[in-house]
Amino acid sequence: MSENVYIIGAGIHPFGRTEERSGREQGVYAVREALKDAGLEWADMECAYGGSAAAGSADIMVNELGLTSLPFTNVANGCATGGSALAAAQQAIASGMYDLALAVGFDKHPRGAFNAKPADYGLPDWYGQTGMMLTTQFFALKIQRYMQLHGISRTTLGRVAEKAFRNGAKTPHAWRRSEIDLETIMNAPMINDPLTKFMFCSPSEGGVALILASEKKAKELGALQNRGGVKIAKIAVKTRPPDSFEVFQPGVSVKEGGKPTVLASKAAFEGAGIGPEDVEVAQLQDTESGAEIMHMAENGFCKDGEQEEWLANGWSALGGKLPINTDGGCLACGEPIGASGLRQVYENVEQLRGRAGDRQVAGRDGKGPKLGYSHVYGAPGLSAVAILER
Structure with a gap:
């Protein structure tokens, strides 16, 4: 396994209701904020993991962010979707396969309570x-x-x-x-x-993106100075x-x-x-x-x-x-x-x-x-x- 993994960029789209933006667009906004925070470009990213429950597949974000051919894995794990995306990104770097990874999550739920279906969870009507x-x-x-x-x-x-x-x-x-x-x-x-x-x-809207880096890459980018990098x-x-x-x-x-x-x-x-x-x-x-x-x-x-x-x-x-x-x-x-x-x-x-x-x-x-x-x-x-x- 590789050395320590750090979060070197963090971006968020405000939560709540944003009628003029789709859920995916809120995710794209968060990714761009995270890239800006890390001082990186989308083309620098080596892999990505992300998901949503009601706003479409996360990998479609590349249409707005850029077609760089990076591997982008969709994650679906209920309320733990974001945490699971982060775990996957951390493991990708810790394995030594990548030096930079993105974890992203977004959603846009309609008003009212979550409307889960019994069959989706292996339950009878x-x-x-x-x-x-x-x-x-x-x-x-x-x-x-x-x-x-x-x-x-x-x-x-x-x-x-x-x-x-x-x-x-x-x-x-x-x-x-x-x-x-x-x-x-x-x-x-x-x-x-x-x-x-x-x-x-309440079900709401919003997007969050985190950029992860290996210790070697974080040092190379100067991201560990002035509390810029946070270790996982x-x-x-x-x-x-x-x-x-x-x-x-x-x-x-x-x-x-x-x-x-x-x-x-x-x-x-x-x-x-x-x-x-x-x-x-x-x-x-x-x-x-x-x-x-x-x-x-x-x-x-x-x-x-x-x-x-x-x-x-x-x-x-x-x-x-x-x-x-x-x-x-x-x-x-x-x-x-x-x-x-x-x-x-x-x-x-x-x-x-x-x-x-x-x-x-x-x-x-x-x-x-x-x-x-x-x-x-x-x-x-x-x-x-x-x-x-x-």
Whole structure:
């Protein structure tokens, strides 16, 4: 395997609604921003990996970017599409085959809830007729169960959303850029008990692109100077083990099984040679408020039930001991499936470079964080974790 792999360029198209641009055009915009950030041209790229769920094949981007004959692989892995594209790009460089690679994700979803089809997940029609293909209902039932088992209150759900909108107000690429107070969140219309409308993310639009380089190439380009290059310490992608309880699953085991997030997190920490206590900024999948709460524990940052204390004391807020979802996460940015996982990594790149503006995390040395953690979870039960280091 080759030496270390670095992210040397990062670009984003603002999330939300952009009527005048297709999803692919938003992806192209992000790629051009990433190339500009890295000081490279499209012709310099040696391979590319990318995907979207609703905006067409990523490889068609070459029509706008240029016909350079580079190998471009389409990636489709649910909400983990972006994380999987990043993993593929990292592996392509680590193998020694390439020195420069692109990971890109974009999407453009219609308004309303995601409309998954049972047959696409190997499920019979009756599963959809029960309403369980509607993810708002599944996640509401999952967090109800978790709250009863571990003593989580509805107020804590509201505090997650309040934090998200507070951070989103400081983030230029966020969709929801207005703060919403806790009382408004708690008294908003109920979508699926116990989650109100401000506790859910929404399908949206956006694009993110990251340019990766081998250590040799990064040094050759001068990309490691002035915190320009961010090292990928470890990426791990895991699917569901036996007896886990995951989205689009027709039954729940009577046994307590493993979880894909726990497995991916453990593999990432072991591969990076660090522990949860070393992380200084984290981006966790927050499809809704309950997801962030559950993922805090599944990724090893606290024990089940301790989230009550964390949110009450502001420990996961900007200025807290572990800021989580510093750009507002999916709640404030929305979720364009192909781009969402890469947005998390983009945010950590900005944090580690010290370029996050009003939402910048100071880190333990006051010079910004040294270690950033991102986690994405998707149907039908898979997780991707990426740990970055400056």
